[in-house]
Each structure stands twice: as structure tokens, then as C-alpha cells.
Amino acid sequence: xxxxxxxxxxxxxxxxxxxxxxxxxxxxxxxxxxxxxxxxxxxxxxxxxxxxxxxxxxxxxxxxxxxxxxxxxxxxxxxxxxxxxxxxxxxxxxxxxxxxxxxxxxxxxxxxxxxxxxxxxxxxxxxxxxxxxxxxxxxxxxx
Amino acid sequence: xxxxxxxxxxxxxxxxxxxxxxxxxxxxxxxxxxxxxxxxxxxxxxxxxxxxxxxxxxxxxxxxxxxxxxxxxxxxxxxxxxxxxxxxxxxxxxxxxxxxxxxxxxxxxxxxxxxxxxxxxxxxxxxxxxxxxxxxxxxxxxxxxxxxxxxxxxxxxxxxxxxxxxxxxxxxxxxxxxxxxxxxxxxxxxxxxxxxxxxxxxxxxxxxxxxxxxxxxxxxxxxxxxxxxxxxxxxxxxxxxx
Numbered sequence: 597x598x599x600x601x602x603x604x605x606x607x608x609x610x611x612x613x614x615x616x617x618x619x620x621x622x623x624x625x626x627x628x629x630x631x632x633x634x635x636x637x638x639x640x641x642x643x644x645x646x647x648x649x650x651x652x653x654x655x656x657x658x659x660x661x662x663x664x665x666x667x668x669x670x671x672x673x674x675x676x677x678x679x680x681x682x683x684x685x686x687x688x689x690x691x692x693x694x695x696x697x698x699x700x701x702x703x704x705x706x707x708x709x710x711x712x713x714x715x716x717x718x719x720x721x722x723x724x725x726x727x728x729x730x731x732x733x734x735x736x737x738x739x
Numbered sequence: 740x741x742x743x744x745x746x747x748x749x750x751x752x753x754x755x756x757x758x759x760x761x762x763x764x765x766x767x768x769x770x771x772x773x774x775x776x777x778x779x780x781x782x783x784x785x786x787x788x789x790x791x792x793x794x795x796x797x798x799x800x801x802x803x804x805x806x807x808x809x810x811x812x813x814x815x816x817x818x819x820x821x822x823x824x825x826x827x828x829x830x831x832x833x834x835x836x837x838x839x840x841x842x843x844x845x846x847x848x849x850x851x852x853x854x855x856x857x858x859x860x861x862x863x864x865x866x867x868x869x870x871x872x873x874x875x876x877x878x879x880x881x882x883x884x885x886x887x888x889x890x891x892x893x894x895x896x897x898x899x900x901x902x903x904x905x906x907x908x909x910x911x912x913x914x915x916x917x918x919x920x921x922x923x924x925x926x927x928x929x930x931x932x933x934x935x936x937x938x939x940x941x942x943x944x945x946x947x948x949x950x951x952x953x954x955x956x957x958x959x960x961x962x963x964x965x966x967x968x969x970x971x972x973x974x975x976x977x978x979x980x981x
Contacts, residue, residue, distance in 0.1 A: 615752070622756060626763040635948040635961050636830035636860055643948075647831060667756060671749045678745040710899075 606733040607677035607684065610691075610726055611670050617722035618666035624659035624715050644711035650704050658701075662719060665694055669726065676733075688734065691726045698723045802956070806856050806940035807875075807933035811883045813844060814852035819980035820954060820973050822851060825858040825941045827949040828870035828890040829898050836950045837891035839966045843973060850977050855887060857937040858949050866903045868934070873907040875933050876924035877916055885914040 628646060636643045645651065651658050669690060675683035698720040705712050824840065826833040844853060857875065859867035870890050877886030889910045890897075897906045911921040924930055944953065952959045952969075954976055963972060
């Protein structure tokens with residue numbers, strides 16, 4: 597397979613992965629907006645995490661910011677898959693930033709809120725996988 | 740065409756994402772509330788979902804399975820508004836709802852009857868069952884509401900404890916009940932059965948989280964539980980019974 601095709605396939609994989617993160621973030625945003633996330637449920641941790649002060653940044657639900665970030669990842673990955681080189685560079689920077697934010701959020705859940713929300717962990721897992729995928733794309737470039 | 744294709748894909752995904760969010764925002768409150776048609780004009784919160792709730796409003800309220808008897812009630816049975824709360828003492832939103840309900844009780848007095856039902860979310864909350872048992876054991880000595888109030892007011896203190904038994908025994912002493920009898924009652928079958936019956940009632944009514952509040956048999960949407968909205972709903976219910 598040509599290097600260009602391999603890179604496009606990797607970016608396409610990143611785009612598909614970001615759709616999973618986007619779905620998760622949309623669900624969390626809707627839960628937040630409708631007030632459902634604030635209620636305690638049989639699922640441990642989510643209400644504690646989503647009703648904490650860390651779930652909102654400057655009046656905007658963090659999940660909504662996450663949804664916007666995943667949509668941007670999808671857009672950049674799609675453009676990169678079609679050969680837009682600048683998009684690839686921006687994508688790497690965005691995913692690294694998202695990964696760092698995810699690490700911070702996991703720290704908050706583990707040591708400050710002391711409760712884990714599985715939907716937030718799913719988002720962190722998707723971001724980690726995106727980082728792996730994007731690093732693979734960078735490796736292909738250096739071959 | 741190939742140059743446009745990525746932008747078309749992006750726009751399609753954006754459209755699907757926005758439509759999904761819009762659909763979920765409308766469908767979630769409608770599916771979790773059984774608010775009936777109320778006299779008077781709807782509150783802004785209700786107006787938001789009034790269309791989708793029109794059909795549900797005609798539905799007869801589900802009486803549900805019987806809970807523990809006698810139930811823990813405040814206020815007369817003849818009150819025009821009967822509020823039933825399914826709560827979990829370890830749940831933070833329930834703790835936040837506690838002062839709101841106290842405020843409503845003071846405000847409406849004999850015009851409202853409040854019933855508390857145990858709905859400990861196990862295993863989500865590690866001490867929820869112990870707290871429910873403590874309240875029920877206090878109830879065996881006629882001091883349910885005193886223990887109920889203490890558990891909610893000091894929720895942040897005891898929820899992080901490893902062993903809550905000595906803490907709750909301290910509360911039992913504080914509210915002036917026989918601690919030795921409390922220790923026997925807290926692990927008794929009678930207390931376990933009361934919690935189980937309240938839980939069964941909750942499940943039969945479709946309760947999935949806490950706090951879940953019913954007013955005259957109809958569920959109050961979670962977003963309507965802040966004091967200013969709940970006050971309007973209770974007032975409307977009382978006026979409707981005149």
C-alpha cells in the first residue's frame with residue numbers, strides 16, 4: 597500500500613473513532629441540559645461527577661465543549677484523509693490537548709470528586725485511542 | 740466533486756449530530772415524566788415539553804405496588820396535595836432537595852402531606868442501605884423524621900466514612916432513642932422488609948433514580964424540583980382541589 601493511502605486509512609480510522617466520542621459527548625450534553633445527569637441513578641458515580649462544579653466551564657457544560665472538540669477532530673481527520681496536510685498538523689495538536697485534558701479529568705474523578713462516570717471514562721478511552729492512531733499516522737510520515 | 744466530498748461528509752455528520760441532540764433533548768423529559776394536565780397556565784419548564792406530554796397528561800396515574808406500612812408521613816391525610824419522595828440518604832441531589840422540601844412543608848403546612856419512601860441505590864452508594872436502615876430503625880421508636888433530617892444534613896460527613904455504624908449510633912443517641920434497641924432493629928428483618936417494600940413500590944412506579952417525586956400520583960419532572968418551580972406546582976395542585 598502506498599504511504600499516502602496508509603495515512604488516509606489511519607486518518608479515516610481517527611474520524612470513525614471520533615464519531616464514538618461525539619456520540620458519547622452528545623449523550624452527556626443532553627443529560628446535562630435536561631437535568632437528568634444531576635439525579636442519582638443505580639449507575640455509580642455519574643451523578644456525582646456530572647453534578648460537580650467541574651462539569652461546567654464558564655457556564656458551558658463540559659460535555660458540550662467535548663462534543664465540539666470531537667466534531668472538530670472528525671472534521672480535521674476527514675480533511676486529512678482527503679490529503680489536506682494542514683488539517684493533519686492541527687489534528688495532532690488538538691488530540692494532544694484533548695488527551696491532556698482527559699488526564700486532568702481522570703485525576704479530578706479519582707482524587708477530588710472520588711467517583712467515576714463510565715461515560716467520561718469512555719470519552720477518555722476514545723481520546724487515548726485517538727492519540728495512538730494519530731501517532732501511527734505520524735510514524736507513517738517519517739518512513 | 741472529490742474536492743467537495745470531505746466538506747459534504749462533515750456537513751452531513753454535523754446535521755446528524757444536531758438532529759440527534761435536538762431529538763434526545765425533546766424525548767428524554769417526555770419519556771421520564773407523567774405530568775398530568777394541570778389547571779392554570781403552564782410554567783416555562785412545563786411549556787417546553789407540553790406538546791409531547793399532552794398524551795401522557797390524559798393517562799391515569801399508576802397506583803403502584805404498596806410500600807411499607809405505615810408509611811412515614813408528615814401532614815394530614817386529608818391534605819389536597821400529597822407529595823411522595825423516593826430518596827436515598829447518600830445521594831447528593833436528595834441532600835440538596837431536603838431543605839427545599841422542608842421549606843415547602845413550612846409554607847404549605849396542613850395543605851400538603853409528605854411521604855418518604857426508601858430507595859437506596861445499591862451498589863452505587865456504599866452506605867445508602869445502612870443509612871436507610873438507620874432511618875427505619877429510628878422510625879421503630881417513632882423518630883424517623885429526626886434521623887431522616889440528621890442523615891441529610893450531615894450527608895457530607897458520613898458518606899466518606901469507612902464504617903458508618905458508629906456514626907449512625909451516635910445520631911441515634913443524639914435524637915434520644917434507645918441505642919441498644921436501635922442496634923437490634925437496624926439489622927432486623929422488619930427494617931429490611933420495609934426498605935424492600937418501598938423499593939418495590941418505586942420500581943412499580945418506574946422510579947429509576949433519586950430524588951423522584953410524585954405529586955398526587957403524578958411524577959414531577961426533575962427539572963421542576965427547585966423551590967420556585969415546585970411551589971407553583973404544589974399551589975396549582977391545591978387550587979385544583981378546591
